[in-house]
Amino acid sequence: MRRLAFLAGLLVSLAACSGWRPMEVPTNSDMKPGPGLFTGSSGAFVLTAPR
Amino acid sequence: MAGKGLATVLLAGAALAAVPGGSATAQQSRDVQRQIEELRQQILRQQQTIGELQRRLEELQGEQTRTRAKVEEGAEQARRNVVDQPLVQSGSPRVRVAVTGQIDRLLNLADDGKQTKAYFVDNNVSVSRLRVTGTAELSDKASIGTNLELAISPNNSAEVSQIDEAGGQRSEFRKTEGIFKHTDYGTIFFGKGDPATKDITRIDLSGTDVLAYPATGDIVGGLLFRDNDDDLTGTTVNNVFTDFDSGRQDRIRYDTPILAGLTGAFSYGSDQRWGAAVRWAGTGHGVEAAAGIGVQDPSAEDIDLVYAGSASILHAATGLNLTAASASRDQDDGTGRLYYVKGGWQHRFFDFGTTAFSIDYGLDEDTPGNGDDGTTIGLVALQNIERYGTELFAGFRLYDLDPGGGPGTQTIYVGTAGTRVKF
Numbered sequence: 411m412r413r414l415a416f417l418a419g420l421l422v423s424l425a426a427c428s429g430w431r432p433m434e435v436p437t438n439s440d441m442k443p444g445p446g447l448f449t450g451s452s453g454a455f456v457l458t459a460p461r
Numbered sequence: 462m463a464g465k466g467l468a469t470v471l472l473a474g475a476a477l478a479a480v481p482g483g484s485a486t487a488q489q490s491r492d493v494q495r496q497i498e499e500l501r502q503q504i505l506r507q508q509q510t511i512g513e514l515q516r517r518l519e520e521l522q523g524e525q526t527r528t529r530a531k532v533e534e535g536a537e538q539a540r541r542n543v544v545d546q547p548l549v550q551s552g553s554p555r556v557r558v559a560v561t562g563q564i565d566r567l568l569n570l571a572d573d574g575k576q577t578k579a580y581f582v583d584n585n586v587s588v589s590r591l592r593v594t595g596t597a598e599l600s601d602k603a604s605i606g607t608n609l610e611l612a613i614s615p616n617n618s619a620e621v622s623q624i625d626e627a628g629g630q631r632s633e634f635r636k637t638e639g640i641f642k643h644t645d646y647g648t649i650f651f652g653k654g655d656p657a658t659k660d661i662t663r664i665d666l667s668g669t670d671v672l673a674y675p676a677t678g679d680i681v682g683g684l685l686f687r688d689n690d691d692d693l694t695g696t697t698v699n700n701v702f703t704d705f706d707s708g709r710q711d712r713i714r715y716d717t718p719i720l721a722g723l724t725g726a727f728s729y730g731s732d733q734r735w736g737a738a739v740r741w742a743g744t745g746h747g748v749e750a751a752a753g754i755g756v757q758d759p760s761a762e763d764i765d766l767v768y769a770g771s772a773s774i775l776h777a778a779t780g781l782n783l784t785a786a787s788a789s790r791d792q793d794d795g796t797g798r799l800y801y802v803k804g805g806w807q808h809r810f811f812d813f814g815t816t817a818f819s820i821d822y823g824l825d826e827d828t829p830g831n832g833d834d835g836t837t838i839g840l841v842a843l844q845n846i847e848r849y850g851t852e853l854f855a856g857f858r859l860y861d862l863d864p865g866g867g868p869g870t871q872t873i874y875v876g877t878a879g880t881r882v883k884f
Binding site: 411413414417418421422424425426429430431432433434435436437438439441442444445446447448449453454455456457458 | 556557558559560561562563586587590592655659660663664665666670674719720721722723724739740741742743744745746749750751752753754756768770773847848849850851882883884
């Protein structure tokens with residue numbers, strides 16, 4: 411647990427460093443955003459309310 | 462016509478002027494002048510008429526232009542109504558429903574020491590699926606969402622083995638959850654879905670994680686090791702080559718707002734399972750970097766807590782990247798450990814997408830039992846076809862198990878070709 415706390419502190423320190431712009435954390439579980447074969451650039455069939 | 466009349470009058474005037482005479486001649490001259498004046502007035506009236514006709518013509522031309530513009534606008538609106546509007550619409554404003562999905566299939570050519578076979582499987586690393594998400598915006602900062610994600614995974618690679626090549630039909634609701642999000646206060650997930658520590662060892666910027674990631678056994682997880690007598694053992698590849706990841710759970714999860722790329726998550730779910738994690742991702746100094754760590758209680762027999770984390774860095778200019786992961790599982794019988802490292806390179810050889818290569822090494826200790834050690838090495842080449850959401854890939858991997866107390870086993874070699882297509 412102490413090692414975990416150390417690593418968490420390291421992450422916080424990294425985030426506090428200047429020169430970094432936030433970025434979305436990549437995950438394997440979710441499908442990657444972006445174009446789809448049939449769905450085009452949005453990557454999704456989107457149904458919306460009439461504006 | 463007016464010009465011709467004027468010429469006639471002028472000729473007549475000239476003729477009269479040539480005739481000598483007194484008052485009669487003067488009278489005739491006045492008549493001619495009067496006629497000339499009348500003709501001049503007539504010409505002026507005709508000029509006015511012509512001017513009015515020109516103005517009218519211009520007005521008609523303007524009306525025609527406006528009418529044409531209106532017709533074209535009406536036609537465009539009709540086209541938008543027919544073509545661009547979805548066939549199904551929500552009656553509520555600020556609502557968005559999206560349907561997405563993917564297929565991810567592999568052909569594995571596996572040599573288990575006795576025989577070599579081809580296995581056609583669904584990739585358990587990132588299974589084929591269909592997803593329907595809905596989002597209702599309450600305000601610029603708050604939204605309520607739903608997420609239904611169904612795995613449609615026939616012949617899942619975690620279930621196909623030498624004795625069951627038809628495998629199983631893994632059709633499960635991966636996610637059935639409500640999502641309450643506020644940019645200032647964070648996000649609450651309620652229902653079945655990812656716990657806080659899901660994928661905490663799988664933070665990866667290499668671009669090859671569809672075939673090479675810390676749960677190295679997933680692509681052929683159901684295959685059984687053979688002992689040195691060529692007999693099948695009861696130990697599968699997945700039993701050994703794992704990253705102790707927490708599966709999806711029925712839970713409630715809270716994610717903090719993102720602050721400087723940093724976010725925390727906590728979840729508590731069925732069977733008293735809980736987890737907590739911290740993640741960070743940022744870009745700067747010429748690189749992209751991401752990392753995360755977490756701890757979870759899987760509430761499993763003989764297992765206490767699981768600690769895990771991973772980090773990945775990608776050098777933007779060269780495409781070189783490095784990924785590392787580690788996990789530790791406190792268990793009654795030894796301590797399960799994972800050490801994983803991957804080096805990669807991304808390059809854009811073609812306009813249509815990035816090409817990625819990687820080589821990785823994994824070591825699993827004390828899994829599944831105390832003294833059981835598994836070693837794996839893998840190579841991957843992957844081609845993106847970005848515009849069409851398609852990845853084509855091929856790889857090679859070996860799995861070597863050194864059982865602590867049991868008989869020796871034979872190394873499994875696997876060549877893989879596959880594709881993931883997001884539709």
